[in-house]
Amino acid sequence: MPAERKVCLSGSGLTKVFGFGRRKTVAVDHVDFSFYEGELVSIVGESGSGKTTFAKMLLGLLKPTEGEIYFQGKKRDISTQKKRKEYWKNIQAIFQDPYSSYNIFRKIDTVLLDCIHMRGGRGLPRAKKLEMMEEACSFVNLKFEELTNKYPFELSGGQMQRLMIARVFLLKPKILLADEPTSMIDACSRATILDELMQLRDEIGMTIIFITHDIGLAYYVSDTVYIMERGRFVEHGSADEVILRPKGAYTRRLISDVPKIYEEWDLSTV
Amino acid sequence: MRHTIQQVFRSGKFVVGFFILVAMLLIVIVYPLIVTYPPLQIISQGTFFPPGIYVNVYDSIGSTRYTLNLENAAANRIASKLSNNDRHAMKDWLVAAGIPENEIDINDTEQLLGLWKGNYDPRVNIAGMTNAQRNYYIRLNNSLQGLLSTEAVIIAARNADIGALQEAGVINPSDYVNVNQVPNVRVLPLGTNSFGRDVLTELVKATAVSLQIGFVAGTIATLIGLTLGLLAGYIGGLVDDIIMFFTNLFTVIPTIVLLILISFSIGQEKRGAFTIAVVIGFTSWVWTARAVRAQVISLRNRDHVNLSKLSGHSVAHIILTDILPYIASYVVMALILQISTAILAEAGLSILGLGPKTTEVPTLGLMLNWALIYQAPILGKWWAYLPVILTIVLVTFSMNLMNTGLDQVFNPTLRE
Ligand SMILES: Nc1ncnc2c1ncn2[C@@H]1O[C@H](COP(=O)(O)OP(=O)(O)O)[C@@H](O)[C@H]1O
Numbered sequence: 187m188p189a190e191r192k193v194c195l196s197g198s199g200l201t202k203v204f205g206f207g208r209r210k211t212v213a214v215d216h217v218d219f220s221f222y223e224g225e226l227v228s229i230v231g232e233s234g235s236g237k238t239t240f241a242k243m244l245l246g247l248l249k250p251t252e253g254e255i256y257f258q259g260k261k262r263d264i265s266t267q268k269k270r271k272e273y274w275k276n277i278q279a280i281f282q283d284p285y286s287s288y289n290i291f292r293k294i295d296t297v298l299l300d301c302i303h304m305r306g307g308r309g310l311p312r313a314k315k316l317e318m319m320e321e322a323c324s325f326v327n328l329k330f331e332e333l334t335n336k337y338p339f340e341l342s343g344g345q346m347q348r349l350m351i352a353r354v355f356l357l358k359p360k361i362l363l364a365d366e367p368t369s370m371i372d373a374c375s376r377a378t379i380l381d382e383l384m385q386l387r388d389e390i391g392m393t394i395i396f397i398t399h400d401i402g403l404a405y406y407v408s409d410t411v412y413i414m415e416r417g418r419f420v421e422h423g424s425a426d427e428v429i430l431r432p433k434g435a436y437t438r439r440l441i442s443d444v445p446k447i448y449e450e451w452d453l454s455t456v
Numbered sequence: 457m458r459h460t461i462q463q464v465f466r467s468g469k470f471v472v473g474f475f476i477l478v479a480m481l482l483i484v485i486v487y488p489l490i491v492t493y494p495p496l497q498i499i500s501q502g503t504f505f506p507p508g509i510y511v512n513v514y515d516s517i518g519s520t521r522y523t524l525n526l527e528n529a530a531a532n533r534i535a536s537k538l539s540n541n542d543r544h545a546m547k548d549w550l551v552a553a554g555i556p557e558n559e560i561d562i563n564d565t566e567q568l569l570g571l572w573k574g575n576y577d578p579r580v581n582i583a584g585m586t587n588a589q590r591n592y593y594i595r596l597n598n599s600l601q602g603l604l605s606t607e608a609v610i611i612a613a614r615n616a617d618i619g620a621l622q623e624a625g626v627i628n629p630s631d632y633v634n635v636n637q638v639p640n641v642r643v644l645p646l647g648t649n650s651f652g653r654d655v656l657t658e659l660v661k662a663t664a665v666s667l668q669i670g671f672v673a674g675t676i677a678t679l680i681g682l683t684l685g686l687l688a689g690y691i692g693g694l695v696d697d698i699i700m701f702f703t704n705l706f707t708v709i710p711t712i713v714l715l716i717l718i719s720f721s722i723g724q725e726k727r728g729a730f731t732i733a734v735v736i737g738f739t740s741w742v743w744t745a746r747a748v749r750a751q752v753i754s755l756r757n758r759d760h761v762n763l764s765k766l767s768g769h770s771v772a773h774i775i776l777t778d779i780l781p782y783i784a785s786y787v788v789m790a791l792i793l794q795i796s797t798a799i800l801a802e803a804g805l806s807i808l809g810l811g812p813k814t815t816e817v818p819t820l821g822l823m824l825n826w827a828l829i830y831q832a833p834i835l836g837k838w839w840a841y842l843p844v845i846l847t848i849v850l851v852t853f854s855m856n857l858m859n860t861g862l863d864q865v866f867n868p869t870l871r872e
């Protein structure tokens with residue numbers, strides 16, 4: 187963790203309510219948070235606790251019902267397409283379900299080209315663009331030559347998530363929101379993907395907000411942990427603090443679901 | 457994409473529908489190249505000539521004559537004049553006139569005619585006979601004159617100098633002409649209609665015009681519905697509210713009522729086929745707009761759309777590349793449905809007399825309208841309306857079949 191802690195993304199009273207009347211769901215309920223530059227924050231909670239909704243609000247894909255989000259100390263303003271585009275240069279995401287993350291009508295090349303263009307590389311010579319795409323693919327151990335002219339659905343789930351990481355590699359954002367990136371793919375690929383995420387973090391030094399339902403995994407990867415229960419952050423602090431000395435019953439229950447929490451983490455079981 | 461098309465053409469229902477439609481399109485395109493008569497030309501003096509081959513009598517006389525000794529020629533000749541009904545009617549008259557019933561054999565033509573000749577008298581009043589029946593017997597009697605004659609017929613021409621008739625030729629009962637050698641023969645497979653026009657030629661033209669109306673109206677309706685549905689569904693908010701307000705407005709008023717009102721207010725003179733197509737198109741987009749909007753709403757929060765946003769794409773780019781391709785199959789189905797509904801709508805309007813102006817082009821609806829006005833169904837002139845109805849059924853049937861096939865390919869749960 188860096189010595190000088192600069193807040194990069196924070197929020198206060200952030201709330202999202204879906205529906206109204208009898209069908210009203212408070213998915214995120216007045217949460218306050220501060221994420222620091224370069225740290226890896228885990229948001230841990232059961233399924234349905236509001237993690238994805240929280241992430242979508244941070245990403246500017248969902249409008250908060252209430253509350254404010256501050257980006258690099260200033261109130262976030264994404265009121266126009268131009269400002270949104272600028273914001274998205276700083277914050278990117280990897281979604282939970284790789285199978286629905288891609289447009290099935292667009293080839294893999296265009297997905298990667300979009301990233302180069304987003305970073306202002308539209309005018310680059312074609313050879314340079316190819317080189318960048320190759321570099322990004324080899325970073326996640328994919329062969330670019332095998333991907334060109336293919337569609338994302340021709341890849342396996344694990345390969346698709348790695349392609350997502352290649353995207354982030356090209357975009358080099360300040361913040362990455364990874365929403366359960368390994369929960370929908372086969373166990374063998376999980377360790378690789380986590381590994382590549384960690385490498386990427388070291389490479390471009392970004393803040394990662396890692397969302398998971400698996401507190402063991404959170405303990406393994408994160409600096410700071412936020413525990414989410416029914417739309418609220420019930421506990422937060424450093425990983426050791428929260429997981430080794432849990433205060434709340436909910437956190438203890440999450441921990442008890444993971445048998446090997448105190449043992450040395452074995453990557454092959456992730 | 458290619459895979460999808462392959463799959464579509466493996467669906468039996470789609471292929472059958474597609475085949476029927478293509479066959480109709482081919483007929484509509486090829487027929488006018490072969491039969492070049494103007495489709496609205498009035499050719500028959502008088503209405504509703506039955507289907508058949510019309511051979512020019514004047515030319516037949518001038519053609520080479522062949523003698524064929526065919527066995528049942530005489531019998532056929534008599535049968536064509538003296539139907540079974542006529543024979544029964546003759547027996548009825550004779551019995552009523554006092555001839556013993558067992559003496560009359562209606563199958564023995566010679567005996568029957570002999571009895572008839574000996575006994576029939578138009579002045580005899582038979583109790584209970586209506587005026588119409590009396591007239592029928594008089595007509596029948598006239599048509600029987602010379603029925604059994606085997607005499608030749610003499611053709612005479614008027615001599616221009618002396619003004620008297622001169623024998624020009626003799627026609628024997630066994631004389632034939634070869635139709636191929638008669639210069640003027642016209643085949644009217646579906647006869648003529650109330651205006652004396654060739655029904656088949658007109659029907660082909662009408663099908664072409666109706667299909668055009670369908671395509672124009674269907675395309676307009678689909679484009680409007682698609683655009684409004686995409687905007688309302690994707691942008692939401694105020695845009696959605698405004699679009700849905702108009703959509704609801706159009707939903708509350710039944711389309712057909714709107715169509716009737718607009719067609720009526722345009723006036724007969726300004727209603728061309730194209731105008732009607734545009735009017736139909738502008739009144740039938742509502743369904744498409746609603747359906748597209750619902751689809752877009754279910755798509756707009758998908759992760760691939762989110763990813764596209766995160767890639768900095770504009771709203772237009774997202775709508776065109778992340779939404780539209782996903783609903784393309786749906787839009788194709790909507791288009792086909794709109795085309796077939798538009799063809800039916802035109803028919804409906806025309807039957808009510810609110811279709812295109814009648815002097816320029818025929819449409820399927822107009823042909824039905826004319827057949828109805830001139831009472832073809834009551835007069836039993838089936839060829840003036842039955843083929844038209846069949847064509848309408850075939851067009852809409854083929855399109856609905858294509859849609860069912862598409863639906864089964866795109867929504868696999870519907871497959872049996
Ligand atoms: N678009 C939506 N409309 C209505 N309710 C929603 C919507 N998205 C999420 N929710 C509800 O909000 C709650 C939190 O969902 P989510 O953020 O997906 O949880 P998690 O990601 O932790 O599993 C759930 O109860 C879910 O049903």
Ligand SMILES: [Mg+2]
Nearest residue numbers: 237238282366
């Ligand atoms: Mg989730």
